[in-house]
Amino acid sequence: MVSVPVPVPVSVPASVPASVPVSVPVSVAVLVELVRSGTAGGHVKCWERFAESAARLPGPGSGGAGGAGLDLTVYFLGRRGRERVEPLSPRVRFVMLPPVLSTAALTSSDGAEDISDLAPWHPRLAALLPRHDVWHLTHCFAYAATAVRLARRGAVRPRVVGSVHTDVPALASVYARYLAGRATGGLLGDRGAQWAADRVGTWLRWRRDRLLRSCERVLVPTPEGCEELSRTLGADRMALLRRGIDHERFRPDGTARARLAREYGVPVDRPLVLFAGRLDASKRVPLLAESLRLVRERGRSVHTVMAGLGAEAGAVRRALGEDVTLLGVLPQERLARVYAGCDVLAFPSRTETCGNVVAEAMASGLAVVLPEGARTTRWLGAPGRDGFVVRRDDARGWADALCELVDQPRLLDAVRRRAAATARDAHPSWDRVLAEDLLPVWWGVRHQGPGAA
Missing domain, CATH: 3.40.50.2000 (Glycogen Phosphorylase B;)
Incomplete structure (x- = not known):
């Protein structure tokens, strides 16, 4: 079993209000229960970019501003039987944990769908989470379910936040339709396959909202998304999390x-x-x-x-x-x-x-x-x-x-x-979005007092 580094004490970022206590850094666990690879989709890439930005923040004793009070671990889904840690800096790392109940068997032959973990409990993640102050949910399957169940037990008192990156119910509805057609050889017909797809989409929307109700703050990428979810979760919980762009990588090129x-x-x-x-x-x-x-x-x-x-x-x-x-x-x-x-x-x-x-x-x-x-x-x-x-x-x-x-x-x-x-x-850079949208939320909930179960 791989040893996951313990959060490193560092100084507080300048983006945090002066009223926030500065004696203890914030340790954040971001839960991305998708497989990380060079060809992964936007959800995975988003957190790779945020982690790279966090790794560029000034370290202890540098006198710089931004996010030196952050210790960040991004948990991705790994391969069966293998746990792996990839450090980006002394304060930022990726951790890949093996799945308990992988969806790999449900994917099509071209493997275009994201692989997640459907287990209701992930024991290894449950053992690692208590070392972190803030648990950030980004999906609605094994990692998120484990975090919410662990927080409700009351043995640890974390701060739980969430963010919406993909319309999982809509995507799952489409894939359920494909699967229904393949599994039955077309016997269900279009109406039957659509019925199955609609049921899956409805269930996943309910599950997503149920998990998000356990979060003190929920971050979404657009004002329209804030308004939509505020009807279910309350406007006071909502915050904006924009997406950044790597202007060095993506630019016009005449060649x-x-x-x-x-x-x-x-x-x-x-x-x-x-x-x-x-x-x-x-x-x-x-x-x-x-x-x-x-x-x-x-x-x-x-x-x-x-x-x-x-x-x-x-x-x-x-x-x-x-x-x-x-x-x-x-x-x-x-x-x-x-x-x-x-x-x-x-x-x-x-x-x-x-x-x-x-x-x-x-x-x-x-x-x-x-x-x-x-x-x-x-x-x-x-x-x-x-x-x-x-x-x-x-x-x-x-x-x-x-x-x-x-x-x-x-x-x-x-x-x-x-x-x-x-x-x-x-269009903002990833560094700017980290500093303006993420760090204030993580530090804000960390220093609001005891977390809610």
């Missing part, structure tokens, strides 16, 4: 297009439309594929690039043929180069709580096309100028929007330039 042709055989003599994410119905990939088929049917010469895996990959290939390049899942460094080599990001998903892919594309100088009313549109500073919003949210409406962009090269170039400018001027 990236030629690299796309060289490395992946992508034709570069026509506009390139990118999609990045799971290739399944949760991201509305069938709608996008149909809209791109209509674009081609109207005589426009465009090529589609898709980065990701999922159940709809085969259908996309059949619909678009030679006019699509499927890259599979890419690590962040390679994905950044793919972004910079394309012209348009078409992202019809409505299940995102925030949609980092949109921020990354804008920072890379792409014109983004998004559905009206989606939470991803909050990345836009001036809709219609730094990105397009599709009001007629069907395949024909999406085809109209894409044709408008590719038919007017000067408009496309102008939107791309404005997107990059919005990202540069308005």
Whole structure:
């Protein structure tokens, strides 16, 4: 069994109000019950970036400000039979714990779905949590259930906070529909599969809200999300947790297009439309594929690039043929180069709580096309100028929007330039979000007195 480092005493960050006691640093456990890998989704990447920012904060005796009073452990799900610690600094580390009841057996053959842990209790995590002052829940399965049960027992008195990163009920509903179809060989039919999917989504929404009721503070990425959850949890518990952007990694690159042709055989003599994410119905990939088929049917010469895996990959290939390049899942460094080599990001998903892919594309100088009313549109500073919003949210409406962009090269170039400018001027870095959104919450709840059971 791997020894997890004990929190290191350090000094208090300047972002904490002067009234907060400064004698004891805050030790935070962030619970991310998903597998960490180079191709993991946005939930995992978000906490990797926050941890990297925390590791850059000044250490003891430096005299610097920001977060020297923080000791951070991010718990990810690991592989069976193996526990592993990866230090980022003396005060920041990743810990990968083996699952108790992994969902790996339920995933499809392409492995596009996130793997979590369905166990009601995780003994190893329960043994480690008491050393931390603040327990930060980010999901609604084994890690969160263990933390809430342990806190309610009253043996330890932690401060419990939570954050919402993914619309888990919506995603699970889509995957339940796929699983129902596979498990029964289609015997349930569309209505039966949808009934099963709706039941799963309803149950998970109830479970998520039940766990969040145990949190003193709940952080969500948008004001709309705050308003939605405040009706269940109370407005006094809600706080905003924005998403950051790595401006060094995601930026325009004039050499990236030629690299796309060289490395992946992508034709570069026509506009390139990118999609990045799971290739399944949760991201509305069938709608996008149909809209791109209509674009081609109207005589426009465009090529589609898709980065990701999922159940709809085969259908996309059949619909678009030679006019699509499927890259599979890419690590962040390679994905950044793919972004910079394309012209348009078409992202019809409505299940995102925030949609980092949109921020990354804008920072890379792409014109983004998004559905009206989606939470991803909050990345836009001036809709219609730094990105397009599709009001007629069907395949024909999406085809109209894409044709408008590719038919007017000067408009496309102008939107791309404005997107990059919005990202540069308005989208915060991960360091800034850590300092302004996370540290005040962690320190604030830590020093409010005894935690609630």
